[in-house]
Amino acid sequence: MSEKVELLIENCSQALFTGTRDEGHDVSEGVTIAVADGRIVGIGNSDELAGRFKGLTEVDGTGRLLTPGFVDSHTHLVFAGDRSAEFARRCAGASYEEISAAGGGIRASVRATRAASEDELFHLAAQRAVRMLSLGTTTVEVKSGYGLDLDTELRMLRVARRLDEELPLHVLPTFMGAHEFPDEYREDRDGYVDLVCETMIPAVAQEKLALFCDVFCEESVFSPEQSKRVLECGKQAGLKPKIHADELAASGGSTVAAEVGAVSADHLMKTTEENIRALKESNVVPTLLPGTTFFLGKEQYAPARALLNAGCPVAIATDRNPGSCTIESMQFIVGLSCLRMGMTPIEAFRGATENAALALGLSDACGRLAVGLAADLILWECPDPARIVYEFENIIPRTVFVGGRAVFGMQLDRRNR
């Protein structure tokens, strides 16, 4: 007698990352998946599972690839303002410094975000999040950091919480008051760090508005000492540490990451072999952001192969933000990771699912196709991952499921024919 489930997708030509991390497989053929109560209750070989389940919705996976939904573990999705004219100037050769001196850059986003209401910020961010969801992102991390004052930072985090409540995808909030120094603290950087640690973090923790605390550790931004102070303070308040590290120089961020036991260290374009060893030993997930390198017109991508060769669980993410990367498609990031960082299609897909979930502490929730994990899935109209990478700049039709519910794409129930 078949077990009744909500969703049954049978005979998928290929599936990626089935089973748990330890016992599972990267690529399986002829796979059936069964979903009930939003979770995977069966996953395995179609012949072995034939007849085991009966689905309320039944989909034929023939010719289709099944993957976990994308997990985008690094975005600055909440912001107001329009920096498109600035982008055109940058393409024409204006430097970041020139633009910043003229009032552009992050400060432009801060001005616009401070001036926007929660509703305005929510609607703008929701448009971006919905586009990401349509492209297969079922879990997204969202950072604050364009407020740089208590009121706006909390407002941004409340927007992130509303996105999680009102949209189908999962939204994880990160407090990043330590993104930049606001104008009013330009002459008193230590005073701003005090504000972040002594006022903002306690308020964020009290309202339970964030899971993580992040900091931009870089020459001329937050020093390693300041970064460590912010992250330790966050840890004390229950916020897991993340860090922007070694983006413009090997500036100490990965060392801080290792010292504080950060969940992830992100960017790493300029990280060194020594740093890579430290990250590996401390189980910090290196998260690479090739979209930013591409969008800034730069050539030096992060050393993915060195990190992979050292045995690190490399994650990849969009870094979607108003200044250095407007890319929303994890599919594009997957392709770019192969094209410019020498990752294989499987390594890139893993970076966008399983390892990204690891970078968010969500390994028990999503990122693989295993019994007990969330049924956040993408069913691709295409039989294999190499094809998706090969045409990564094209529209690959897909159906996106969150908790087993089809939220985007064609209604593929066999009985709809």
Added chain:
Amino acid sequence: MSEKVELLIENCSQALFTGTRDEGHDVSEGVTIAVADGRIVGIGNSDELAGRFKGLTEVDGTGRLLTPGFVDSHTHLVFAGDRSAEFARRCAGASYEEISAAGGGIRASVRATRAASEDELFHLAAQRAVRMLSLGTTTVEVKSGYGLDLDTELRMLRVARRLDEELPLHVLPTFMGAHEFPDEYREDRDGYVDLVCETMIPAVAQEKLALFCDVFCEESVFSPEQSKRVLECGKQAGLKPKIHADELAASGGSTVAAEVGAVSADHLMKTTEENIRALKESNVVPTLLPGTTFFLGKEQYAPARALLNAGCPVAIATDRNPGSCTIESMQFIVGLSCLRMGMTPIEAFRGATENAALALGLSDACGRLAVGLAADLILWECPDPARIVYEFENIIPRTVFVGGRAVFGMQLDRRNR
């Protein structure tokens, strides 16, 4: 009394390239357009045109940008086979030579295309063309060149003709038997050039299967002498010359282009200042293909600024093909042209519309928004071109019109509310 028209789009926030090339404008605000019998019958300031027309379909252009449909003047859209595994190998570091020696590369596409029926080729190409149309490409050029024998070259061109007949977008066919030397002529290159000139071109001309003749002029492919012979032969048969020039080296292609009066010279990554002057003086349209540079992971983009500064009408195209560029989106090419070739948003949009039409001899048919030209339009859910360039990797919703008929996007008729 208002003139009755089929389509009326009023109050567009901005419109690009209105009026003729000589009298027209790059950017206009508050624009109304009227369409009848597939052509533009009115275009101009909304206040001045208020009440002049009454449309069967009426669309509110408020907050929306109106542009000509994209013209993609360089594609190799017709082919069979799957080179996705080869792409993964290339990303992993295999050289083009290694892949070619193992039977991959163009020869793999030739084998698969020769083995495919006209129906199979048609259906594969139609999928690509429909995706392009959904992204705003209303006119596309399609080259033969994966047959390299009479029968298959003619088959590819018949497929191009069928695409034009059966799909809404305009398809212009180019004969490119001189794309590469087939295996069977590896030891007898001159023999193959004889075949192209004495057998293929006459057959193509007799069946009226192509408008243009193209050749890949490059070291180790077709020499300048061979290229000139092929193009002169094509001209005699009524096929306008085009040429792949200076892609891997300054190998003589632009000189040939100037000598034969080619309509366009395409690629030009390695072209020189002297070549640029020659192209300018001969009115050859330089067509740049940044998608190919990007997809091959290369860094040296074509010298767009030098060409623009010399006064050349620079066109841009996708070069969509199975080996060196799977990109189908002209929006992406526009963005990439700004990001990596220093073109402004207006220069890039012009390269993708007006100048691309010039590269196909279609200036009297499309590429601008002028009375008498085809009503091939894109109405963007976005008010200005800088925004599209800034988010060029994202989905910008649009409605695409061919001959005034909405072929893709939302049905925006005001009366549908």
